[in-house]
Amino acid sequence: MATQEKFGVTVHKNPGGPDIATTGAKILEKDGLFFKDLAGTGELLPYEDWRLDIEERAKDLAGRLSIEEIAGLMLYSPHQMVPAGPHGPFPGTYGGKTLEESGAAHWELTDQQKNFIERDHVRHILAMVLENAETAAKWSNRLQSFAESLPWGIPVNISSDPRHGSSSAGAEYKSGAGDVSKWPEGLGMAATFSPELCREFGKAVSEEYRAMGITTALFPQVDLATEPRWMRFEDTFGAHPDMVADMSRAYCDSLQTTENSPTGWGKDSLCAMAKHWPGGGPCEGGRDAHYPFGKFAVYPGNNLSDHLKPFLEGVFRLEGPTGRTSAIMPYYTVSWGLDQKNGKNVGNSYSEYLIRDLLREKYGYDGVVCTDWGITADPSPEIDSFSSRCYGVEDLSEAERHLLAIENGVDQFGGNSAIAPILEAYEIGCRRHGEAAMRKRMEESAVRLLRNIFRCGLFENPYLDPAESVKTTGCEAFCQAGYQAQLKSLVLVKNQGALPQRDRKKVFIPARHIGPMKAFFRSDLPAQDIQPISRELVEKYYDWAETPEEADFALVFIESPLSDGYSQADRDAGGNGYVPISLQYRPYRADAARKESIAGGDFREDFTNRSYKGKTGTAANEADLDLVLNAKRAMRDKPVIVVLRMHKPTVPAEFEPSADAILVDFGVQSQAILDLVSGRAEPSGLLPVQMPANMDTVERHCEDVPLDMEPYRDSAGNVYDFAFGLNWNGVISDGRARRYPKP
Structure with missing residues (x-):
């Protein structure tokens, strides 16, 4: 048996057993082995005996x-x-x-x-x-x-x-x-x-x-x-x-x-x-x-x-x-x-x-x-x-x-x-x-x-x-494995010849605007303007274009609609406070919603019906849609590539026709996106969700039933359903989807 002291800790080596490390507790020796005297009794209690069952x-x-x-x-x-x-x-x-x-x-x-x-x-x-x-x-x-x-x-x-x-x-x-x-x-x-x-x-x-x-x-x-x-x-x-x-x-x-x-x-x-x-x-x-x-x-x-x-x-x-x-x-x-x-x-x-x-x-x-x-x-x-x-x-x-x-x-x-x-x-x-x-x-x-x-x-x-x-912590092996996993998680759902952009070209990347919204802790967040990606990083791949006119292609970063299901303004106006959570960007009227909510009742409310039927849902980032539409108009026949940070399934109908390529990002570092856009990596991810055709199918689905919505069909005829994804050669069909047939 050996004893070592390092960084203020004394370590006692047990042959064929665990190391016993202490900074102050007394050590007991029994049967040629070390144990901690944690209770300070001078005797080996059952909980101190590492040989016993947990x-x-x-x-x-x-x-x-x-x-x-x-x-x-x-x-x-x-x-x-x-x-x-x-x-x-x-x-x-x-x-x-x-x-x-x-x-x-x-x-x-x-x-x-x-x-x-x-x-x-x-x-x-x-x-x-x-x-x-x-x-x-x-x-x-x-x-x-x-x-x-x-x-x-x-x-x-x-x-x-x-x-x-x-x-x-x-x-x-x-x-x-x-x-x-x-x-x-x-x-x-x-x-x-x-x-x-x-x-x-x-x-x-x-x-x-x-x-x-x-x-x-x-x-x-x-x-x-x-x-x-x-x-x-x-x-x-x-x-x-x-x-x-x-x-x-x-x-x-x-x-x-x-x-x-x-x-x-x-x-x-x-x-x-x-x-x-x-x-x-x-x-x-x-x-x-x-x-x-x-x-x-x-x-x-x-x-x-x-x-x-x-x-x-x-x-x-x-x-x-x-x-x-x-x-x-x-x-x-x-x-x-x-x-x-x-x-x-x-x-x-x-x-x-x-x-x-x-x-x-x-x-x-x-x-x-x-x-x-x-x-x-x-x-x-x-x-x-x-x-x-x-x-x-x-x-x-x-x-x-x-x-x-x-x-x-x-x-x-x-x-x-x-x-x-x-x-x-x-x-x-x-x-x-x-x-x-x-x-x-x-x-x-x-x-x-x-x-x-x-x-x-x-x-x-x-x-x-x-x-x-x-x-x-943060060693090369783990970081490299994590980065490769990020690349594998990106899903390409549309590509009309816009990707990859292999050569060093000029790229236009518009800034984003998000309107006022509620924060996680329900405080009020002011409107904000966001540069979606570091110019320094982009310039390792492409030249930065200040305007669409001088660019060879546009890279437009958007995210899923940011929508809230409760409105103080609605309540102040005599409503029940409940409004639709929208998965589209433009204001949406919930005519297909339930007339009566399934659940209800709270000591703070004098009603039980939480329905929002006929009310309008909005997105704080409606301007994301305008980025895509404006880029398409300004770029004319030059490629518009949309990168959708999708934290919720999103209705693509409003922006898909204006995009030459759509890349779905579920949360990766920006470098991974650029590695894929530039062709240094090839997309291999598949949708683990459905992207709904419209909000009516969302309203009609059952909250507890998986994959029961009508998925979106794009202008190229592809359906954004569970397990769909593209690589550079077209629709991916490598056997992974067969492992999980749609219920």
Whole structure:
């Protein structure tokens, strides 16, 4: 056996066993092996013995914890910024001072982090902004060292939302910059029609996340995207049930698997939290449940079964030894009419039928169930708000909401960092069920939560070598693989001889204009003018033309219509506030919409009919259409190439006749687009969705049924249906589409 000291960590090497790393905990030696004395008893307790089964260790530790300590495990920290600034929604201080005033290193712990770890026993921390890989690794080491010094020595489980999406990355491919590799967004990965590539993606994500100390991924989003107007459509793997199941299975399997481990779990594993049970896709009228006006999921096609397929045949049926995704997140939605037991229309986490009866009992899921963020606080009195989503249980107290979710089988509360409501829920539960029963129920959650920390090897060695973290994160191999995946995700749907533009020519690229609109948090965004691509990057391929007249071809960047489903102006004018979400650019009158909404009812409204029939929907980026039409007029017979950033299926009828080529981008770096336009790469992606013929077919489709719209037929006779795509030789027919026949 050998002992090493490096970057402030002492590592004890076990022959044939895990490394034992510590910054302060005492070491026990037994049977010629090293163990941590995390409890400080001087004796080897079962939870400290890495030779035992994880389940046995988790149960032993859970049984030793106080209710306060268990409650802390059920919490999630606020979003953490590393380093923390003095202002904004998630500020932090260092010894009561700002970072600059304190002189603290960027990876030091804030006062707030120390408080919620020690005082509230929080062990699940959500990392939002990490300055770079080195800072992330050193901050992780500080967190783990602090946690190790506290009673029981329970490590911290750092989690993160997706970081690898290429649409928000820099314009050009690069590696070694301390950031993670960049890959296609969810729909872009689906456009490759390759679960094998998705598996490769998961491998890169797990290695880079673990290098930064992250051990839980708050993804993948495995919702079946059946509703084309949904704002979260682009983060899914598309609309085909079998494809979404295959992609989700491959992704979760690669995220969680440590190779050559009998259980699949170990030092390379990343716990996956698949979302959103039982599927967030069928939102009525496309309105999203982040907002009270979009809280209802509806099933006019009686098609819950397809929405469960990514779970039952995907993330619950992994090919590797980890078996199932380690955690599940229910969505905010009220899944209207699904409760066959109690007939209650409440948010999914509050539904006994959906969580306990279906998820836990019928389908036997025993992993962590974590609510989506912010569902337990009291609601805002304003329906057009970004606030608590305690849908259907607004009349309960905050503690009673926690208890109801716990009774249903929920283990953890996303976005909740206050311990008091859980402790109050426990007291109410003791009066209702008896202390023994309530203690048993709380321990069940503790076991599930601790199990994931044990699975990742954190009790033995949670520490990182910052130099190795920098080498792994954003390494050349991962960045190159991600960039190649971006190229494979681009879909060419029209090409009348306009592509590729191989020679160095003059290109005209018009600036975009977006009118005023609502932001994600429902604040008002002013109008903005946007240069869609860097001139410096373009000039590596072509000469920049200031006017269409001097250009050889036009490259017009547009995006899917930006449309909102709720209008204060409509409400002020005496309407119900509900308006159409449009997938076309010009104003659209919803004459084909439902006369009566399927779902309705809210304490803030004195009506139940949320219909918008006969009202007009608009797009904040209507000017995108004018860019195409004006370019066509100005360019005359010279090629007009449209690049559509499609975050939702878009009606092409208004602009397709004026385009000589249309390239669909689901979220890639600009360089990938130019590599394809210039012929340095050839398009190979296929549509993972339908592009609808018109808005009438959108209104008539069922929100819960996949691929049930009439697809658009273009002027060349091609139909923009699921699995359609072109390469330089014409329609792609390489066998991938046969893998996923249209339902």
